[in-house]
Amino acid sequence: MANDLLVYNSRRLVLVRFLRAATGAPKADAPDIDDRGYADPTRGAIVGMTKGRTIKVKLTRVRIAEAASLFVESSDKGVVKVTDPADGKVPSAKTATIVLEGVKGGEPAKAKIQVRYGTDASGPLIHELTVYVFTPIKVPVTPHVATIAQAGSQSVTPVRSNADVEAMFKIVKAAWLPCGIEFEVGKVVEPKAPFQFRQAGVVWMDAEKGKESTDKYPHAEFKTVIQTDHVAGTLNAWFIPRFGSASASFGAGGIGMSRLKKDEYKLPATGVFSADMDPTGTTLDADARAHILAHEIGHCLTLWHTGKAEQSADKKENLWAHRSLMFNSIFKPGNDVGYGKSGTATRAGQLIAMKDLWKDLANEVTAECSKARKEASEGGYG
Amino acid sequence: MSGWKKKETESKGPDRGKDPVVSVSGPKKLKVYFQRLPGKVAKSGIEGASWVATADGKEISKGKTGPDGLVELDVPATGATLKIFDTEFTIKPLARMEAIQLVSDVDVFKRSVRRRLVMLGYETGSLDGALTNLASEAMLNFALDSGEMLRLGEEFEFLDSAVGGKLDKQAGT
Numbered sequence: 029m030a031n032d033l034l035v036y037n038s039r040r041l042v043l044v045r046f047l048r049a050a051t052g053a054p055k056a057d058a059p060d061i062d063d064r065g066y067a068d069p070t071r072g073a074i075v076g077m078t079k080g081r082t083i084k085v086k087l088t089r090v091r092i093a094e095a096a097s098l099f100v101e102s103s104d105k106g107v108v109k110v111t112d113p114a115d116g117k118v119p120s121a122k123t124a125t126i127v128l129e130g131v132k133g134g135e136p137a138k139a140k141i142q143v144r145y146g147t148d149a150s151g152p153l154i155h156e157l158t159v160y161v162f163t164p165i166k167v168p169v170t171p172h173v174a175t176i177a178q179a180g181s182q183s184v185t186p187v188r189s190n191a192d193v194e195a196m197f198k199i200v201k202a203a204w205l206p207c208g209i210e211f212e213v214g215k216v217v218e219p220k221a222p223f224q225f226r227q228a229g230v231v232w233m234d235a236e237k238g239k240e241s242t243d244k245y246p247h248a249e250f251k252t253v254i255q256t257d258h259v260a261g262t263l264n265a266w267f268i269p270r271f272g273s274a275s276a277s278f279g280a281g282g283i284g285m286s287r288l289k290k291d292e293y294k295l296p297a298t299g300v301f302s303a304d305m306d307p308t309g310t311t312l313d314a315d316a317r318a319h320i321l322a323h324e325i326g327h328c329l330t331l332w333h334t335g336k337a338e339q340s341a342d343k344k345e346n347l348w349a350h351r352s353l354m355f356n357s358i359f360k361p362g363n364d365v366g367y368g369k370s371g372t373a374t375r376a377g378q379l380i381a382m383k384d385l386w387k388d389l390a391n392e393v394t395a396e397c398s399k400a401r402k403e404a405s406e407g408g409y410g
Numbered sequence: 411m412s413g414w415k416k417k418e419t420e421s422k423g424p425d426r427g428k429d430p431v432v433s434v435s436g437p438k439k440l441k442v443y444f445q446r447l448p449g450k451v452a453k454s455g456i457e458g459a460s461w462v463a464t465a466d467g468k469e470i471s472k473g474k475t476g477p478d479g480l481v482e483l484d485v486p487a488t489g490a491t492l493k494i495f496d497t498e499f500t501i502k503p504l505a506r507m508e509a510i511q512l513v514s515d516v517d518v519f520k521r522s523v524r525r526r527l528v529m530l531g532y533e534t535g536s537l538d539g540a541l542t543n544l545a546s547e548a549m550l551n552f553a554l555d556s557g558e559m560l561r562l563g564e565e566f567e568f569l570d571s572a573v574g575g576k577l578d579k580q581a582g583t
């Protein structure tokens with residue numbers, strides 16, 4: 029390992045770091061790591077997991093030789109255990125996979141994975157990863173698949189959503205497991221008859237041009253769908269062909285309505301929506317749809333777009349915003365953040381923040397995980 | 411970047427145009443901190459690691475790191491080798507760093523920011539070229555750790571914020 033150092037007066041070196049153990053769409057056993065900021069009170073990297081589950085993280089040697097002996101152990105084996113390497117000895121390689129088991133949950137139960145130089149627990153402590161182990165919160169989900177006909181026209185074929193609900197929720201579940209939120213997806217419910225709307229296959233969100241003053245967002249079609257077959261006490265997830273809007277800037281492939289938004293928009297119910305296509309009619313791939321659905325569920329659990337300080341257009345170069353599940357696009361400009369591509373477009377990340385970084389600036393809790401868990405535990409989604 | 415043209419001036423400082431990697435005329439006292447976390451973060455030093463330093467094949471000093479993880483060396487102009495953690499570090503003294511102000515050479519400006527981040531342990535990857543995730547992450551982390559807000563992922567943001575001043579001060583000592 030080349031370690032050529034130019035030093036002005038002083039230089040600081042960190043020998044290793046922890047990274048997400050997978051790339052591409054979320055994996056249930058490879059959570060993203062919230063490693064934003066090192067000074068108190070955030071103090072280094074945090075990974076979240078659910079009690080009773082196993083995850084893996086990647087330990088990367090940044091400034092230490094591959095041949096150097098490293099040892100990993102948990103600061104509290106009653107909370108989290110290192111199951112691989114079972115003897116704690118890290119393989120001599122640039123990167124190593126460390127497997128952790130969540131033993132005891134809480135809100136959260138906390139422990140540190142400590143990395144030591146040497147072959148046992150007596151060596152110098154060189155790095156730490158904080159692990160949050162959450163007690164699982166079960167969220168029952170009622171999926172609904174919509175078929176939409178054009179009202180008054182027999183000649184136009186109704187259009188049904190082609191969503192693969194099971195496949196999408198597999199990814200959605202993986203995205204939310206770091207927060208200890210587990211979705212229990214029930215049987216798909218389909219309305220007895222197709223919706224009779226303005227346009228086959230489309231749920232209009234607002235007025236036709238020229239009728240804006242009398243038909244405010246959200247349009248009656250949306251309100252009709254969100255209350256149809258609503259199952260109280262569950263998160264109602266609607267799968268539709270696509271949304272329509274008179275506004276060219278409306279680009280949503282999904283919508284999530286929390287109980288707060290329900291009141292704001294005078295909606296009859298809460299719920300989330302996932303569309304097969306964006307409003308221009310471009311089909312979204314399966315990963316993109318799952319990403320959007322996981323994002324909309326964040327809205328339903330009261331999360332808003334990534335930190336107030338990062339929301340406006342001129343903040344779109346902010347890497348941390350791009351890494352977030354609650355970034356206001358599933359795509360991002362610039363470099364890959366580890367979640368691959370949809371076609372040629374780089375995908376945004378799906379990190380759910382463990383840290384409350386911007387509280388002082390926005391007077392708002394931005395530790396998304398704890399905020400979403402609070403709403404989930406209160407059943408606000410249903 | 412709105413602040414770019416407004417502040418586009420040639421540096422009048424003594425460092426302008428000079429190669430920052432200039433050998434010093436004699437030994438220079440250097441501090442290398444081994445830490446669990448980047449930056450000037452309290453109680454982050456790696457304690458209890460044995461080290462030995464050599465120059466021109468001869469041992470010049472050795473010791474064990476204390477609570478701050480510090481290795482302090484008198485490094486000759488030709489450099490020294492530090493062995494610690496079964497790892498070898500070749501250390502060369504840097505006579506000066508690029509002035510942290512916007513000069514007509516954008517690459518020099520970017521390097522001035524990234525070099526300071528690297529001195530503080532925020533790894534940036536390359537000092538030159540397009541902004542990488544690593545460099546962007548380093549800037550955001552430094553800004554947050556300094557109690558400031560850095561909203562863009564570009565080096566230029568340092569010009570319009572208090573972050574640049576803090577970076578210059580912390581990396582220069």
